[in-house]
Amino acid sequence: xxxxxxxxxxxxxxxxxxxxxxxxxxxxxxxxxxxxxxxxxxxxxxxxxxxxxxxxxxxxxxxxxxxxxxx
Numbered sequence: 001x002x003x004x005x006x007x008x009x010x011x012x013x014x015x016x017x018x019x020x021x022x023x024x025x026x027x028x029x030x031x032x033x034x035x036x037x038x039x040x041x042x043x044x045x046x047x048x049x050x051x052x053x054x055x056x057x058x059x060x061x062x063x064x065x066x067x068x069x070x071x
Contacts, residue, residue, distance in 0.1 A: 009041035009052060011071035020061040024049035032059045039071060 014037060019030035024047065034040065034054055042052040045065050053060045 007043045009043055012040045012042050012050070012052075012068040013071045014038045014040060014063070014067055015069045016067050018063045018067045020054055020059055020063055022061055024051070024062045028062070031061050034063065040068060042068065 014034050016036050018034050020032040020034050021028040021030050023029075032055065038054055040050070040052055040054045040063060041058075042050045044051040048065050049062045050065045050068055051060075051062050054063075
């Protein structure tokens with residue numbers, strides 16, 4: 001199967017410390033702690049949650065959209 005297109009990540013920076021979560025909810029497990037200033041590559045932003053990846057190991061997860069700013 002060939003994908004017709006790929007999402008281009010939008011570089012963002014964390015404006016404050018945020019947990020990277022498995023799902024788009026405060027109740028979802030945090031997989032990583034992200035610090036203010038860390039780069040977050042955003043692939044989607046919906047209902048107040050941004051989905052993407054962060055860190056040198058490119059952990060995938062969700063952060064609150066309000067905690068991001070343009071990189």
